[in-house]
Amino acid sequence: MTYVRNAWYVAGWTHELETDKPFAITILKERIVIWRTGSGTIHALEDRCVHRLAPLSLGRCEGERLRCMYHGLLFDPDGRVAEMPGQQKIPPDAKVRCYPVVERHSWLWVWMGNPELADQALIPPAVGLDHLDYILGHGHLDYEAEARLINDNLLDFSHLTFVHANSFGPGPQFAESPARITPLDRGIRYERWTENTRGASSRKSAGPMDSFMTYDFLIPGVLLMTGGVFPLGTAKELDYGAPDYSRAVSGVTFTSQAVTPMADRTARYFFSWGPHRSHGDEVLRDMLMSIADRAFGEDKIMIEAQQKVIDMTPDPQVMPSAHDRGVTLFNRLVGKLAKQE
Amino acid sequence: MTYVRNAWYVAGWTHELETDKPFAITILKERIVIWRTGSGTIHALEDRCVHRLAPLSLGRCEGERLRCMYHGLLFDPDGRVAEMPGQQKIPPDAKVRCYPVVERHSWLWVWMGNPELADQALIPPAVGLDHLDYILGHGHLDYEAEARLINDNLLDFSHLTFVHANSFGPGPQFAESPARITPLDRGIRYERWTENTRGASSRKSAGPMDSFMTYDFLIPGVLLMTGGVFPLGTAKELDYGAPDYSRAVSGVTFTSQAVTPMADRTARYFFSWGPHRSHGDEVLRDMLMSIADRAFGEDKIMIEAQQKVIDMTPDPQVMPSAHDRGVTLFNRLVGKLAKQE
Amino acid sequence: MTYVRNAWYVAGWTHELETDKPFAITILKERIVIWRTGSGTIHALEDRCVHRLAPLSLGRCEGERLRCMYHGLLFDPDGRVAEMPGQQKIPPDAKVRCYPVVERHSWLWVWMGNPELADQALIPPAVGLDHLDYILGHGHLDYEAEARLINDNLLDFSHLTFVHANSFGPGPQFAESPARITPLDRGIRYERWTENTRGASSRKSAGPMDSFMTYDFLIPGVLLMTGGVFPLGTAKELDYGAPDYSRAVSGVTFTSQAVTPMADRTARYFFSWGPHRSHGDEVLRDMLMSIADRAFGEDKIMIEAQQKVIDMTPDPQVMPSAHDRGVTLFNRLVGKLAKQE
Structure with a gap:
């Protein structure tokens, strides 16, 4: 580890x-x-x-x-x-x-390194359960797998098309189109426009729209994601840049997720998700959480099975794909920071 | 392994x-x-x-x-x-x-070695569930033990007298009398006449008979066994050679069994058994399978316990007995073939 | 071990x-x-x-x-x-x-060393279930912990104040006051007077008394304990020496306990407890046993958790306290005898 x-x-x-x-x-x-x-x-x-x-x-x-x-x-x-x-x-x-x-954003944060370097400014800006703008559900799952495999999963959203075909269900074109990945000081930023879409199978919109999603994945393993649905043409108009959320037609949500390595083969995965107050209510939140519960169970099955295969493989090697840029950048950053320590 | x-x-x-x-x-x-x-x-x-x-x-x-x-x-x-x-x-x-x-004889066969050497002629001639001559039941059991221990068990039938005293129940004289063991190219042949017997406790015949059983135990761990009951004197008459089954009075059955090593301490054991159409029907098959279920459970208890003892024993050593000729010949063959690879 | x-x-x-x-x-x-x-x-x-x-x-x-x-x-x-x-x-x-x-004192005793040295005089003088003076209940518990941790627990009774606050409940002064520890040939003797007490929370006496307890903890891991309640002033009068039990007012009991190391992380703990016939009956015995069942469950929770912490600690080190004299003496004796072997 x-x-x-x-x-x-x-x-x-x-x-x-x-x-x-x-x-x-x-x-x-x-x-x-x-x-x-x-x-x-x-x-x-x-x-x-x-x-x-x-x-x-x-x-x-x-x-x-x-x-x-x-x-x-x-x-x-x-x-x-x-x-x-x-x-x-x-x-x-x-x-x-x-x-x-420290308690912040509804989470307990523990600093595992040199106490003299414990700078609260390094706490990732998650959205707490008491945030005024969002109506959030929450939960956690224990994994029989090392945390890095969960991080890797969260760093490559092309898995949504396959692992979550029956839950989030973004369709095959999602896995075909590239995301924009930008390095950050302590993580990476992921941005993706999907143009001319009626949305994921779980939440279809009436007509074709442009859909945006972005997340920061931050050290040590915290994902902060938002997104929304915009009028057709918005993506091109912004040259695929980040949109102003006040222009969103629907679907603005926020999810905070954190992966905590416990031991070599155990990790705890914390998550919250829910709509912006202008785009939903408690009913929508509960609907989203029931999708999330199903989807996060799908991840767990896949990742724990992956862990078992790795453990049975002498000298396990991966073969990075085009979608692995986020994985590669983040793990390189982890390696660099760990080495500096 | x-x-x-x-x-x-x-x-x-x-x-x-x-x-x-x-x-x-x-x-x-x-x-x-x-x-x-x-x-x-x-x-x-x-x-x-x-x-x-x-x-x-x-x-x-x-x-x-x-x-x-x-x-x-x-x-x-x-x-x-x-x-x-x-x-x-x-x-x-x-x-x-x-x-x-390959699928053959109702089993899926996988070749674990060099694919260029995968010769279907090496598939042991098991009797499939659809065979015209036999009415077969079937099943499988998972073992928490290495496959070799199950092979060893099947290579020395003197255990029937003890492990299966309450199921197959062949009686003490069975363990006292020797079997004829012959080496084969890819296994061993086991043949045994029991003279002047009324059969195993589970299937007594009306009067004294000569009873014959034979099996081939073949690489990698497949047992193919048949046998039957013959008129008193047949064994001597044939000078203890293999009989012609058309002369059998009763009790002609066939069992195919296969031991598949999974990992160091796990194995899967497949089996079928049943009477020849001339010597029984579905009722007899079900009776035989209920005896087999009991007997194979007895084997599993003994062999998994044996595995635990072995695992707690520093430098475990066996002391071969007179009945171990089949075990020794087969394991020597495995060692020789494995070394050639 | x-x-x-x-x-x-x-x-x-x-x-x-x-x-x-x-x-x-x-x-x-x-x-x-x-x-x-x-x-x-x-x-x-x-x-x-x-x-x-x-x-x-x-x-x-x-x-x-x-x-x-x-x-x-x-x-x-x-x-x-x-x-x-x-x-x-x-x-x-x-x-x-x-x-x-050998069977003696209601227990089966097995000699694990050189059979020629198996001297029955070395069997600790436990009190059997059929003893004429005592009315005893009994039981056993299996531990997922090495036996030494249970021995250590029994060699330092200051844990009673904390682990057993809700069962035996001897109160905080118990952990503050020292016991007299005396080395024996094959163990240690523990003696403790508690003066001017109304007893443990579980068995209060009407007025203040002097309470005495003593046990021998003997190789390989056998605790033999008795005690009783005496008139106020007895401790001083005897200069804190061992009392004559015929002078006890109440509360004379005997407990035999044995810790058997099974494997590296498993042990079996045998125990009996009950009142002297002059100080109680079957009802009191059952009351004592229900306290003991609760208390021994408290020990098990603590010791198995301690074992887990030890197993997760690279190079685990203890920091002996003033109460550890019995632990130290006994483990030194074990080390000495084991080395002689």
């Missing part, structure tokens, strides 16, 4: 973190315990007691502190041991790792 | 392969996809897309071709990539391995 | 070993078959046939002998092969390992 460590990883939905209930998650093979105290503060520590390696996530919240419930060591939120029952002197190295953690 | 590669392996029952429904099986740790087209032709390819290693068995049949449903690469039945969506030029090495595949 | 081999390991409850029903257990990664014959004798052999490594525990008892039910080899209780069907001569090395086995 090559992943960038100096990055914010999504650890969960903030509304699922209950006060004084420690929550355990593994990110990049490191066990982390996250908890929210009565004061509303959120802390994240290495989930492993210094004494005998019991998980702190089985522990008890006491004010801002967390007590290991095996032999009672009490941890300050910075990871230092504050109490060892039956013992006056606490060794100076009695300390577990503390992770920077 | 030492196995002969230049051999036909049973991959399934032909009647279970539906038109345009790709079927996945692993043989000798290689993933293979097999499909039958609308024209009735059967194809077998490596089950792994050249692009990103997705399994082709999740793909879609299109005429004689198979399309990977991850990013849409289309494969000719010889394994060459015919289309890559969004791309004009296809790399010359865009090709997966193609396996010779 | 470092364990002492020259020791008696608990293999099961004697009353659960039925006549002529072979019982399989793995101890120290060795598969063992134990059976009781019609004469009442108990035998223990390596659970692996010399012929093809089938488990003898799937075998059939015949008098004092055990027959492998794969190909029928018959074993004498000393491990020698007495019969090989179809074969006159039996190789002199046709023999499996024989283990000394």
Whole structure:
């Protein structure tokens, strides 16, 4: 697994973190315990007691502190041991790792690298569930596959024509036409006009239109996508540039998706999706989410099967295709940043 | 695992392969996809897309071709990539391995070795479900054990007295008396007369008879067995040679069995059994199959337990017995042929 | 796994070993078959046939002998092969390992080391279910963790305050006060007075008392514990020495517990507990057992989680606390004895 460590990883939905209930998650093979105290503060520590390696996530919240419930060591939120029952002197190295953690855009973000470099400006600008402009559904899926395979899937949308023939169903011309891929500082931008279309099979429009979609795929593995349907001719008129969404006729939606590598063969995939308030309501959101549930299940079947084939293949090699430019650019960026670390 | 590669392996029952429904099986740790087209032709390819290693068995049949449903690469039945969506030029090495595949005797046979050596004359002469002389039931079992252990079991029928005391139940004298074992070009022949017997506990005859059974066990792991009950004295009269089945009084049956190594600790075991039309009907066939189901379950319990013991044993060693001549001859043949490859 | 081999390991409850029903257990990664014959004798052999490594525990008892039910080899209780069907001569090395086995204190004890050193005087003096003084309940639990972690748990009772806050519930002062730990030839002795207490939350006494508990933890992993409640002032009066149980006011109980290492990550934990006849009855025993069932489930959750953390930790290190004296002494003893072997 090559992943960038100096990055914010999504650890969960903030509304699922209950006060004084420690929550355990593994990110990049490191066990982390996250908890929210009565004061509303959120802390994240290495989930492993210094004494005998019991998980702190089985522990008890006491004010801002967390007590290991095996032999009672009490941890300050910075990871230092504050109490060892039956013992006056606490060794100076009695300390577990503390992770920077932030709640934003409805997600818990954990910084896995050097804490001194934890810059909140690097948190990808996802759209939170409380955003005023969008009506969003949400969920998550656990994968028995490494995160990189899910990233690769999200970096090449030509799979929609095949994997999602029965859900999103964008039709064969989608896989034939190229997308515009632009490198970003910490990711890539994907833009695609589909001209003279009546839309995906799941959401047909009355007459032919021009349809636009764009997403940024950002380190460590966050997809932020929007799009909409525009009057026929808009694509040509804009010379295939990005449109002004106020001109959209229909279909403006936003989806935030995040892929979190847990261990070598496990990952958690978080997602939200829904219409702009001017283009839909709760009913449309629920309809979109039921399509998404089906489609994300299709991805999971394909990617977990792909993982199994890879694991049975001695010296597995891929053969990049024309659509792999996004995959290649992003993985090269990951490699470069990981190497710099 | 030492196995002969230049051999036909049973991959399934032909009647279970539906038109345009790709079927996945692993043989000798290689993933293979097999499909039958609308024209009735059967194809077998490596089950792994050249692009990103997705399994082709999740793909879609299109005429004689198979399309990977991850990013849409289309494969000719010889394994060459015919289309890559969004791309004009296809790399010359865009090709997966193609396996010779034949349907015969109700089984799908896949040649795992050098395709140029795939000689259909080497397909063992099993008795198919549609054979005019026999009324056959059939089935298969998956083992959590390596195929060699199942072969070994089938190469030493003295286990019938013990493993099958409550099903086939041939009695203790069966394990005491020797069989005649003869080497064949690609296997061994096993022949055994039991004189003056009223038969196995499951199928007693009215008076004492001579009972004969013989099987060939052939590369890569196919057992073809017949036998019958003859008038008392037949064995001596023939000097213990093979009898003419038209002289059989009763009990002439045929069983075809095939052991297919999947991975290091998995195998699939295919079987059919039933009476000759002159010696039984559908009722007898069903009775025989219910005995077989019980007996093959007994084998599975013993062999999977044996596998677990072997896996817990550092440097496991066997101590061959007098009954192991068939096992020894066959495994020596496998070793010799595998070495020649 | 470092364990002492020259020791008696608990293999099961004697009353659960039925006549002529072979019982399989793995101890120290060795598969063992134990059976009781019609004469009442108990035998223990390596659970692996010399012929093809089938488990003898799937075998059939015949008098004092055990027959492998794969190909029928018959074993004498000393491990020698007495019969090989179809074969006159039996190789002199046709023999499996024989283990000394004894039933005592309601447990089956197997000696895992050099049989010549199997001294029954080394069997820890547990209290059997048929003991005249105690009314005992019993049970066992299987762990997905190595036995050493369970031993460590039993060697440091400060965990009671935390792991068992909701079951035994001895309160925080328990974890603060030190126990007296004394080395024994083959274990350690743990003694603890709690003065001026109304007892654990689960069994409050009417007024303040002095409470005493003591256990020996003996090679290979056997805990034998008693205790009781005494008049206030007894601890001081005895200068914190061991009391005379006839002076106990209430609460005299006995528990025997044994930890048997099966494989690297599995162990079986046997236990009994109950009141002295002068201090309780079947109703109290059942009440104690329902507390124990809850408490031992709490241990299992913690220890199996600890094992998972350890397995995910590269180079796991512990940081001993003041309460770890018993753990350290015992593990040092194990290391010393194992090295001598």
